[in-house]
Amino acid sequence: MEDRCLIGSVDQGTSSTRFLVFDSKTGEVVTYHQVEIKQFYAQQGWCDEDPLEILESVKICIRESFENLKKLNINPSNIKAVGITNQRETTVVWHKTTGKPLYNAIVWLDGRTADTVDSLIQKTPTKTKTYWQVI
Incomplete structure (x- = not known):
């Protein structure tokens, strides 16, 4: 098998997950695989995803x-480092004993706390949403 230093990257985004493998010397993508993720819109402005689907x-x-x-005749053990990117402020609450999710992942673009954010904005001197959007 070919011996070369590789870098892996988990790119877990809102609509898909990818794992890419790069050549550490050239930056060339050696291979990758991508899987789409389903979003659920139970109510207007809401956006959930299944955390177990994300993990899988x-x-x-x-x-x-x-x-x-x-x-490609390349040993996966040639991957010497892995970087991880994720969905910003997407939130999952896991049970501390079972490790199972208690609810769906609430995706970063979910707007169900918009009224709370608007209320907090009115109480701050800058009156900007930037600081409160993660709530």
Whole structure:
């Protein structure tokens, strides 16, 4: 198998998850795998995702990228570092004992707290949403 230093990257975004493998010397993408993520809109302004689907999508992307590397005659153990990106302020609450999610992931673009944010803005000197949008 070919011996080269690789860098992996988990890119877990709002609409999909990807795992990319880069050549550390050239920056070239050696391989990647991508899986779409479903959003749920139970009410207007809400946006949820299934946290277990998100987790599974990461596992699938890594596994498939490793298989792609093997097909290219490259050992996955050549990956020497992995970077991770995520969905900004998307929130998941996990049960401390079982490790299972208590509810769907509330996606960063969800607007269900808009009234709370507007109320807080009125109480601050700057009156800007920037500081409060993560609520």
